Amino acid sequence: MITNNLITPVNLGSISGMNPLERKATPAEATESFATFLKQALDGVAAQEANVHTVNDQFIIGKADVNDVLIASSKAELSLALTSQVRNKVVEAYQEIMRMQL
Template identity: 40%
Template structure:
């Protein structure tokens, strides 16, 4: 996962300008930013899994790269779970509101 990619996607969103959420045409919509983030997380997990398999097969000389990829995937997955938990919590709080 590349933090710069996530930051770039988020930096395009201007908080002072109201934007209509458009999942089809705009790259700055929440859906597109979130989809890009999930693709990065998936790629990170796949890279870690591939490198771990290569270590088991004895094809990797530098174990440091494998450990770094493993930690990156762990952190990416933890962040994803935290985002999910916060989204569920916000949804539940919204459902508890009385109108």
């Protein structure tokens, strides 16, 4: 089964059962939460790159199949492409905010 380390499953049961009177997160807490999520996502991309190097080394010494190398490199390539697209969207949003007139 192929899994994506960048996207974590969301438990929708916990969202529907939320009490509207619960304390809302402050902007600082929300920023910290987003920063933590972003760091985990980037660490996942780095881990996939490291995995490609490990599988390549195993292939060179004959302990891995060429299919394993191709799968690992494809997963790393897709993760990097996703990261690049997210970065492009963030830069685009930042530029749009800078163009706003107050």
